[in-house]
Amino acid sequence: MSAINCGGCGQPSTNKCARCKIQHYCGRVCQTNHWAKHKSECKYLYIEHALQRVAHILQDTFLKFLENTWNHPLDKVVTTPNETFLYLGTKTEETLIEFPHGLMDDEETKMAVLTAGPSVNPTALFKDLLEGLLKDLDVKVEELTVVLGTFPRRTRLVLPNGATSPGVSNPKHDLISLSSNKTGRQWVFDLCGSQVGLYKPFWKFEDYNRRYVHSIHHRRPLGLNRWMLSEHAKLKGYEGVNLALNFEASISMYEEAKLWETQHVPLTQLPTLPKDQFGETKASLLQALNLRVQNFFRSSNYNERLRSALAYQLVYPEQFKMEREQCAARCCAKVTQSLLESSH
Incomplete structure (x- = not known):
């Protein structure tokens, strides 16, 4: 194990403060002598450590969810120093397929x-799980949309006809914003950052903002993305039914999380478990959620529902177009109202 310098004497040490799990000490004497200085930071570091764990739980859950809902053939993936190209295959039927790990x-x-x-998906799908994990950490949670300036990579799609998408350029990118109700310190969860080469899910806001953000587009209360997803999930065409299936799967997944709580530990306690308990307990939760999602899709009539949705679009194109426009108008009005309310 590598050593970090003791907060008291500066000598190498592998012991950590029992509460925050961040500050290192070589022994009790140094910890006692350093406590007056460390006390004000200990609570902050404790919360930050717990938030980092929550971010990784959500990222791992989201990635497995995406694997379980993979439904488009992929012929090959090509990486260059600054870009990732996804060569899409021809889709012959509406069905879930095994993710092409190879x-x-x-x-x-x-x-x-x-x-x-879309980077909005995890905020909408996993709102309940997010709130369950954060309940005891005394933080304000908001949906934050930024316009990225600099980012390490682009992810581009190559269609079966050879056309290539432009990739992301100054994209609007959805984050989860968190701020301490006591200190005002801020962090962000970026669960979709991998699409632009940002693979870790947890950041101090000032670091993320300085390195990658061109501008803040807007903040809004947690739950608005979920409301908009639920509105789009009411559409009878392919887009709506596909969203509805994902929405239903996320609800089923959270039901499993509540059941898991009764057999293990409350979700609120998971982020602050001792290190020797956290890894195994987290793995148990992720396995339970993954199995629940897999079982949901096995019994969801996925293929039939999507085929019916595509048929609806073909038979009633004008009705489908009108429904989409009405949904977009409702969502636009809701967002505008939310932004006006948050500005007061």
Whole structure:
């Protein structure tokens, strides 16, 4: 184990403060002498450590969810120093397919492929799980949309006809914003950052903002993305039914999380468990959630529902177009109202 310098005497040490799990000490004497200085930081570091754990739980859950809902053939994946190209195959039927692990050389490329969709999805799908894990940490949670300036990579789609998407350029990117109710310190969860080469899910806001953000687009209360997803999930065409299936799966997954709590520990306690308990307990939760999602899709009539949705679009194109426009108008009005309320 590598040593970090003791906060008291500066000598190498592998012992940690029992509460925050961050500050190192070589022994009780140094810890006692350093306590007056460390006390004000201990609570902050304790919360930050717990938030980092929550971010990784959510990222791991989201990536497995995306694997379980993979439904588009992929012929190959090509990486260059600054870009990842996804060569899409021809889709012949509406069905879930096994994620093509063999096309990717490393975990980071796999993460980029999985998160190539809208960054709003995890905020909408996992709101209940997020709130359950954060309940006791005394933080304010908001949905934050930023415009990225600089970022390490682009993820681009190559269609079966050879056309290539432009990739992301100054994209609006959805984050989860967290701030301490006591200190005002801020952090962000970026669960879709892999699509632009940002693979870790947890950041201090000032670091993320300085390095990658061109501008803040807007903040809004947690739950608005979920409301908009639920509105789109009411559409009778392919997009709506696909969203509805994912929405239903996320609800089923949270029901499993509540059941898991009764047999293990409350979700609120998971982020602050001792290190020797946390890894195994986290793995148990992730396994339970993963199995629940897999079982949901086995019994969801996935193929039939999507085929019916596509048929609806073909038979009633004008009705489908009108429904989409009405949904977009409702969502636009809701967002505008939310932004006006938050500005007061």
